[in-house]
Amino acid sequence: MKYCVGIDLGSTTTKAVVLGEDGRVLGRGITNSRSNYEIACGVAVSEALISARFGLLEEALEREHVDADRRHAQLEGLERGFREQQYRGDLGELRRVMEGYLAAGDYGAEERKAVDETLAVMLEESARLYGEGSSRKSDFFRDLAGSRYLDLVGAFARERGLSYDKLVGLYDKAILDVENTEADQGSFAARIRAALTVLPEPDAALTRAIERATAVELAKAGSVGTGYGRATLPFAKEEIRSEILCHGLGAHAMFPGTRTVLDIGGQDTKAIQVDENGIVTSFQMNDRCAAGCGRYLGYIADEMNMGLHELGPMACESKRPVKINSTCTVFAGAELRERLSLGEKREDILAGLHRAIILRAMSLLARSGGVHDEFTFTGGVAKNPAATGALATLIEENYGRRTLNISPDSIYTGALGAAMFARREWSRKEPVGAA
Amino acid sequence: MTPKTRDAATAQKDDSQLRQKEMIAAHYSRLARTHETGERSVYTFVPGNLTELIRNFDLLPVLPEINALQSAMRGKSKEYIAAAEREGHSEDVCTYVKCDVGMKRAGNVGPTGERLPDPDLLLLSYTGCFTFMKWFEILKREYDCPVTMLHVPYQGEGEITKSMRDYVVEQIKKKVIPALEKASGKKYDEDKLKEQLRRSAQAEDDLVAVLESAKHKPSPIDAYFGGVYYIGPIFTAFRGTQDAVDYYRLLRAETEEAVRAGRGPITPSGELKEEKYRLVVEGPPNWTNFRQFWEMFVDEGAVCVASTYTKVGGVYDAGFRHDPDRPLESLAEYCLGCYTNLNLPSRVEMLERYVREYQADGLLINSIKSCNSFSAGQLMILREIEERTGVPGGFVESDLVDPRYFSGANIKNRLESYFQMIEQKRQGVTA
Amino acid sequence: MxxxxxxxxxxxxxxxxxxxxxxxxxxxxxxxxxxxxxxxxxxxxxxxxxxxxxxxxxxxxxxxxxxxxxxxxxxxxxxxxxxxxxxxxxxxxxxxxxxxxxxxxxxxxxxxxxxxxxxxxxxxxxxxxxxxxxxxxxxxxxxxxxxxxxxxxxxxxxxxxxxxAEALRTSIAVYNRLSALVRELYQLRRDEPWLVPTAELYCLLRAATIWPVEDAILHLETYRDLVRADASRQPMDQARVILAGSFCEQPPLGLIKTLERSGCYIVDDDFVQVHRWLVQPVSTAGDPLDALVSAFLHHAMDSPTRYCGEATKGVELVQRVAAAAAEGVLLCAPSFCDPALLDQPMAVDALEAAGVPWTAFKYAENNGQFQVIREQAGTFADSIKLWSGV
The missing domain is CATH 3.40.50.11890 (Rossmann fold)
Known part of the structure; x- marks a missing residue:
């Protein structure tokens, strides 16, 4: 079957969405962005295709009349097995690269041994990492492997009097290479079959469904890329669309009633107005400084020694938010420390900070033409309950009641819009093929 | 772009461009030789400049704004601004001023590499920009020469009243002319002024014809990036001279020829072959990355068909002409009528007219950090124009001569989004 | 009481x-x-x-x-x-x-x-x-x-x-009283700054732009009489400073309080200038419009918004320093304020030529945090007190 893909190369993550001929979302993929844009895009697309295959697999299971509960259990088990296979493959690549460095650089036998043992433990642990009921802090290999490697190698360094910094440096070098080398993504079929073997109770229907899903030939019919402020996107010029347009169209696809879109990402904030067809009629972006963007919350989290995702819930505890007028990223730390030293409560300060960010967004919204019904909020900050709470309040106060849409897949908004542009181009070229 | 196409572009320079280059070079070299020739100079500003009157006394005008923008185009402004900021000038304020202060510190070397003369008179035409007043207060401390203030009141109510005109005329008579007489040692010659103003009006006719040629499709000119070259002579030292008359006649002939031939404007990358977007532009250009900025338009097939910046030294396309029969009155009306002296509703009306008459696809605002006279209120102008005309507005930010405020990637990103938005609207394709 | x-x-x-x-x-x-x-x-x-x-x-x-x-x-x-x-x-x-x-x-x-x-x-x-x-x-x-x-x-x-015309003459007389009163309060503050804290004076001057002028006069008179009678107000060891540059965007009250708490007596300032813009009583004789015009032309305050062609920028500020027996100047301009900030290097030249200590900082009307300014003004006040003690 033919598909179209949209890729959104963001400052922190790269996303891909795959659409089928009928315009249905077949799969979504995400990876961390890296210096080699092409590879980041390649990984995101291959992840999206994997998720598309899982979708096909689910359809095949339905056709086998497997009931929903069993289907989900099987798929869940398969996916864990599949991810474990992926993880082990990546570990193998990491080992290969590290061995290269160990052989070439001035590493002693003890250091080599520590690395060797660390990687061995990590390989051994993979089953547990992806075991039933397990949860992982990140979906990205760099984070998963990194945190475990640091723990293990740290312990070895202490026990054996080795330089921890040197061993960490080795990982940092190696992971960059791993991430920026065209990896053998491994065929879906091989990995899913390997995953199948570890399932406790394989059955014939599942095997048949897997064979059917893997047999489908996926052929790319079109592709569009987008991304913020990149001087060079790894796409042909005619395959690039502005992220504003992609975002507007993506939001429209998720919520067809959308007229106003707000996106607060890591580095920038966008306010977009779209018409009933998802066509952008006006937009505004934050000016040169990144005040009030997601990154600001990142600084605050670092300053408070908290996780980014913990900020919102804590801010929601506030009964008396403090008033904060500045969202200057540079001064965020100083302002925070002063507030704390004045004895103000952390939750009250955080509530004030969230409100300050949303105030910045409100002014961009006003600049772009206001807030019309329906209103769709996207980007990383849309996951933050304190931010969405403040936004909802301020919008109601200033524009009246509005339907507020937030999709759990909002991170894919831009990629979805890009995929729709790709599909549009495709249907223009091959009108018969499109539904 | 490859060096080869650059050569091709250079080769495409029109005769008028070469002529202009010669005129400006000659003027600067004349300035550089004043210590030998004994000629005297007057520093003054572009908006509300009294060039004919200055030259009536055979004085040579020097325009600090032009020096500043030339410094930026030569890549000097960064160090000049840094020098001024080291002296205590705030990073918040106009970078033209700081660039000028820094240039003075570095020996007052002009665009041709030669030293500019110290002024024999500072003629402060305070027109449409508050900073001008502060600028010359600062310069007055630098130079041991007299200063004369010509206060040009603002068109707050959107019109030039008799009292405003009288005020300016009285100042010209009682302050400016005596100051020029003193600086030059010559007497005011009204017959000569009438002759100068007649030449001004002639050049103004031709300039308007050139600017309005952009109503053709495709437009033979770029009225913003290219426009700054076209206004060069008449906005600076040449209004009222035969040189200016000849230059604008030549430019007009070339433009008319381009219209006949259906040619597009000449850009840094050569002739623009396909006009995809027609834009009206509000706000001054950025000078540090002028070419890079222009190429962002050229790459997308965007042509600026009208701009307000090319009206800071006179809004001739609205009908104003210098009038030899009313010499001082028409000079006063000229000063009062410059673009930066118009109130916001008048600016909106002018832009609305441009969008309609030039059949523009959009209004693009280049918001300049330095220039509050232009920038304060531009976001409102943008919305007003969108509402009145239905064309989409675009908004980018940069600065006049401070390279720290030019973010190429950011501007390119916004421009591309903007052009694609226009394109998408035009197609009206449904999702 | x-x-x-x-x-x-x-x-x-x-x-x-x-x-x-x-x-x-x-x-x-x-x-x-x-x-x-x-x-x-x-x-x-x-x-x-x-x-x-x-x-x-x-x-x-x-x-x-x-x-x-x-x-x-x-x-x-x-x-x-x-x-x-x-x-x-x-x-x-x-x-x-x-x-x-x-x-x-x-x-x-x-x-x-x-x-x-x-x-x-x-x-x-x-x-x-x-x-x-x-x-x-x-x-x-x-x-x-x-x-x-x-x-x-x-x-x-x-x-x-x-x-x-007659009504205007009457109004001129009323406003003459208001500005005389404001000048009197400024003089009182110069003479005995502990009696007239600037944070108080500022609130009154702000309110006096909204009160009907007759009420404003009454309130200011009441205030003047009360502070003169308040024996609890006693001198403290504070540095006498002039605050310059805050003529348009007014500082938040917290900023003024911060300066006073950090050891400064503000003995002259640029706040709410409308009451003091005309530095002499406007004539009530002759044509009253002409009188207003003449007062504006010939008897107005110096200001960064008023053209000063003869390179005498900052002279008036130095004179104010002398008149107020001030020990230093706080150049306190709003961020992005063109007139104040373009003026500043000229003011600094004049102050330095006259040997007047100065320091500069910026604010916005909605500033809520004054830690940096408190540090800066406190250090400045301390350094002045040290110098004057030598």
Whole structure:
């Protein structure tokens, strides 16, 4: 079957969405962005295709009349097995690269041994990492492997009097290479079959469904890329669309009633107005400084020694938010420390900070033409309950009641819009093929 | 772009461009030789400049704004601004001023590499920009020469009243002319002024014809990036001279020829072959990355068909002409009528007219950090124009001569989004 | 008892100027049926408004009280704060009780705001009040008189009483009393700064732009008498400083308190200049419009907004330092304030030539954090005290 893909190369993550001929979302993929844009895009697309295959697999299971509960259990088990296979493959690549460095650089036998043992433990642990009921802090290999490697190698360094910094440096070098080398993504079929073997109770229907899903030939019919402020996107010029347009169209696809879109990402904030067809009629972006963007919350989290995702819930505890007028990223730390030293409560300060960010967004919204019904909020900050709470309040106060849409897949908004542009181009070229 | 196409572009320079280059070079070299020739100079500003009157006394005008923008185009402004900021000038304020202060510190070397003369008179035409007043207060401390203030009141109510005109005329008579007489040692010659103003009006006719040629499709000119070259002579030292008359006649002939031939404007990358977007532009250009900025338009097939910046030294396309029969009155009306002296509703009306008459696809605002006279209120102008005309507005930010405020990637990103938005609207394709 | 009365008076002034619903103005209008005309900082000829039965109402931004939501949509980040809070007040309906707004010639931002006001509030009187930068009677004077006549006619068209010379003479006399009183308080503060804390004076001066002038006079007299009688106010070891640069966007009260708490006596300042702009009583003899014009041309304060062609910038500031026996100058300008910041290097030159210590910092009307300024002003005050002790 033919598909179209949209890729959104963001400052922190790269996303891909795959659409089928009928315009249905077949799969979504995400990876961390890296210096080699092409590879980041390649990984995101291959992840999206994997998720598309899982979708096909689910359809095949339905056709086998497997009931929903069993289907989900099987798929869940398969996916864990599949991810474990992926993880082990990546570990193998990491080992290969590290061995290269160990052989070439001035590493002693003890250091080599520590690395060797660390990687061995990590390989051994993979089953547990992806075991039933397990949860992982990140979906990205760099984070998963990194945190475990640091723990293990740290312990070895202490026990054996080795330089921890040197061993960490080795990982940092190696992971960059791993991430920026065209990896053998491994065929879906091989990995899913390997995953199948570890399932406790394989059955014939599942095997048949897997064979059917893997047999489908996926052929790319079109592709569009987008991304913020990149001087060079790894796409042909005619395959690039502005992220504003992609975002507007993506939001429209998720919520067809959308007229106003707000996106607060890591580095920038966008306010977009779209018409009933998802066509952008006006937009505004934050000016040169990144005040009030997601990154600001990142600084605050670092300053408070908290996780980014913990900020919102804590801010929601506030009964008396403090008033904060500045969202200057540079001064965020100083302002925070002063507030704390004045004895103000952390939750009250955080509530004030969230409100300050949303105030910045409100002014961009006003600049772009206001807030019309329906209103769709996207980007990383849309996951933050304190931010969405403040936004909802301020919008109601200033524009009246509005339907507020937030999709759990909002991170894919831009990629979805890009995929729709790709599909549009495709249907223009091959009108018969499109539904 | 490859060096080869650059050569091709250079080769495409029109005769008028070469002529202009010669005129400006000659003027600067004349300035550089004043210590030998004994000629005297007057520093003054572009908006509300009294060039004919200055030259009536055979004085040579020097325009600090032009020096500043030339410094930026030569890549000097960064160090000049840094020098001024080291002296205590705030990073918040106009970078033209700081660039000028820094240039003075570095020996007052002009665009041709030669030293500019110290002024024999500072003629402060305070027109449409508050900073001008502060600028010359600062310069007055630098130079041991007299200063004369010509206060040009603002068109707050959107019109030039008799009292405003009288005020300016009285100042010209009682302050400016005596100051020029003193600086030059010559007497005011009204017959000569009438002759100068007649030449001004002639050049103004031709300039308007050139600017309005952009109503053709495709437009033979770029009225913003290219426009700054076209206004060069008449906005600076040449209004009222035969040189200016000849230059604008030549430019007009070339433009008319381009219209006949259906040619597009000449850009840094050569002739623009396909006009995809027609834009009206509000706000001054950025000078540090002028070419890079222009190429962002050229790459997308965007042509600026009208701009307000090319009206800071006179809004001739609205009908104003210098009038030899009313010499001082028409000079006063000229000063009062410059673009930066118009109130916001008048600016909106002018832009609305441009969008309609030039059949523009959009209004693009280049918001300049330095220039509050232009920038304060531009976001409102943008919305007003969108509402009145239905064309989409675009908004980018940069600065006049401070390279720290030019973010190429950011501007390119916004421009591309903007052009694609226009394109998408035009197609009206449904999702 | 005295202290309590002072506190109550200051607090009522504080509440009045921070009442962005302008309740007192609405009450005045209901009572008198007159027009209320807003004006922005520095100077407008309130005498003329008063003579035509109007209430001049100072609109000096939204301070640190107002949350800016729509105002930022009108201004880029590199433009000062007062226009955004002013437009926020307007869009929020807070200024609906005003029949008009006057925008004095302060700078390009306020100038352009006058046009924005015309577009945003087409039904209201909105005027840019251009003032001459030529100070000769036969040029700037003639022009300014015509400006005032136009303003007067515009007011009358909007329903104000028509111009009457006798009424204007009376109003000039009333405002002469107000400015004499304000000058007296400034003198008192110079002489005995512990009696007149600037944080108090500031609240009263702000309120005095909103109170009807007759009330303002009463309140200021009361304040003067109370502080003179308050024996609890005793001198402290503080540095005597002049604060310069805050003539348009007014600082938040917290900033003034911070400066005083960090060891400074502010013995002269640029706040709420409208009361003191004309440095001498305006003549009540002859043609009263001419008298206003002449006072503006020949007896106005020095200001960064007023042309000073003869390289004498900063001379007046140095004179003020001497007159106030000040030990240093705080150059305290709003961020992105063109007139103040462009003036600053010239002011610094003059101060340094005269050997006057100075320090500089910036603020915005909505600043809530003063830690850095407290440190800076405290260090400055300490260093002055150390020098003066040598």
């Amino acid at each position: 005295t202290s309590q009365s002072i506190a109550a008076l200051v607090e009522s002034a504080n509440q009045l100027y921070r009442d962005y619903d302008f309740t007192s103005v609405k009450e005045w209008k209901a009572r008198t049926g007159g027009l209320a005309i807003g004006f922005m900082p520095i100077y407008v000829p309130r005498e003329l408004l008063h003579a035509q039965g109007c209430l001049p109402v100072g609109v000096m931004g939204g301070g640190d009280d107002l949350e800016i939501i729509r105002g930022d949509a009108y201004y880029q980040s590199y433009i000062c704060h007062i226009p955004r809070s002013t437009i926020e007040l307007g869009l929020g309906g807070k200024l609906d009780c005003l029949d008009g707004m006057l925008f004095p010639a302060i700078c390009d931002v306020i100038r352009n705001l006058s046009g924005m006001w015309k577009l945003e509030f087409p039904g209201k009187l909105s005027r840019y009040l251009d003032v001459p930068q030529d100070f000769e009677d036969d040029m700037g004077g003639v022009f300014y008189r015509a400006e005032l006549e136009e303003l007067s006619a515009d007011l009358a068209r909007r329903g104000a009483r028509p111009y009457d």
